[in-house]
Amino acid sequence: MASSTRQRADAARWHTASQVLAVVRRRPGITRAAMARELHLASGFATEITARMRQLRLLTEAPAPISGRGRPTTVLQPHHDGPVVLAVDLRQEDWRHAVATVDGMLHEAQRHTHRRRQPTAVLREIRHAVDRARARYGERLRAVSLAVAATLHDQHLVQASTLGWGPVDLSSITGDAIVPLLVGNDATLAGVAEARTGAATTAGTALHLIVEVGIGGTLTIDGQPVLGAHGAAGEYGHLPFGDRRLRCPCGARGCWDLDVDGRALARHLGEPAPADPRSYARHVLHRTANDPRARQAVSTVAQSLAAGIAGLANIHDPDLITLGGLGPAIRNTASAAFDAAYTDGLMTFHRAQSPPVVDAAHGDQGPLHGAALLGLDHCTSETALAEWAAHL
C-alpha cells in the first residue's frame, strides 16, 4: 500500500514534464514562452521545469530569435542524449524505419523492399534494425513502435491480407523484451499523425480515411484514436456500403472495400482482377487524361467513396475528414461526382455546414509519423519519465 502511494506521488511529479513534452511534440520548435502560455504556467515555473528537464536530458534550450517587445525566450529542443523511439512501418511491398526524438521528428529514415514475404523472414529483418538501434542508442532507445497494414486484436496480429499473412506472433521483433514493443494499425496511426501534426490539428473530432487496397481509417478525439475494446475498431472497409452480390475476402458480403479501389476500377472496366490493386488504380487514374471509359470508372468509384464518407459523417459527426492514400487522386479526377454524392448522402441538417473533406498532410509517411507518436506517448508518460530519471 505504502509503496503504491509513493509510486503515485512520484508519477505526479512527472505530470508537468510529460505535458511539456506533449506540447513540444505537437508543436516542434515551440519557444519556452509559448509553451508556458499553452499550459498556463507562470514564467518562473516554466523556467524551473525546463531547467530540470535539461538536467534530465529530456530537452535543451537554444536562444529564440528576438521578436517584438517580448522578453527573450528560448526554443525547446530534444536533448542530444535524450530518449528516442524506433518507429517502423510494415507495408505490403516494403518496410521503413526511422528514429524519433521527443519532438516527434524523424531521423535516419530508411526504406527496404521485402526480399521475402514470409513472416519469419520479414520479422528477422526488422529485428536486425532493432538490434542496430539498440547498439547505437543503448538505453536511450525506450520503445519500438510498429505500424502494420493488418487487423490487430489486443496487440496481436490477427490477419494481414495484403501481405498474405494469417495470425503472426510479433514478439520476436524485440525478443528479450528489454525494450517495449507497441503495435498499431497503419491507418489508425496515420489518423493519429493527421490529428496531432497534420491536416486535422484544429479538429476535436476528426475522421481519417485512407484508400489503398480497400479503405481503412480511424476516428480521433483530441488526437486519441477510438480503438475499441481490443484495438480492432476502424475496419471501415467492411461496412456493407458495397455491392451485395460480392463476397469480400474477409468473409462478409457487400463490403465497401470492394467498391473503392483498384478491384472496383477493374470490374467497371471489364478488365481482369488486378494482382496489385494499388498500382493498377494508379495506372487507371493516369489513363483518365485521354480515356473516357477510365474517367467513367473513376467517377463511379468516387461516388461510392463519397457516399460512404457521407454515411460516416452522419454516424460520427466529425469536425473534419482527412483523406489519404489514393483518395485525393480519385476525388480530384471526379470532383463533381464526388461532391454531389457526398452532399446527397448527408442528412439534411449536416448539409448547411457539412464536415470539410481535405487531403491528408503526411502522405504515405503518415503511419511512420503515427508510430513515432504512439511510441513517444508511451516513453514520455509520467511512469516512463520516472524510469528514465532513475536510469540516469
Ligand SMILES: [Zn+2]
Ligand atoms: Zn470485408
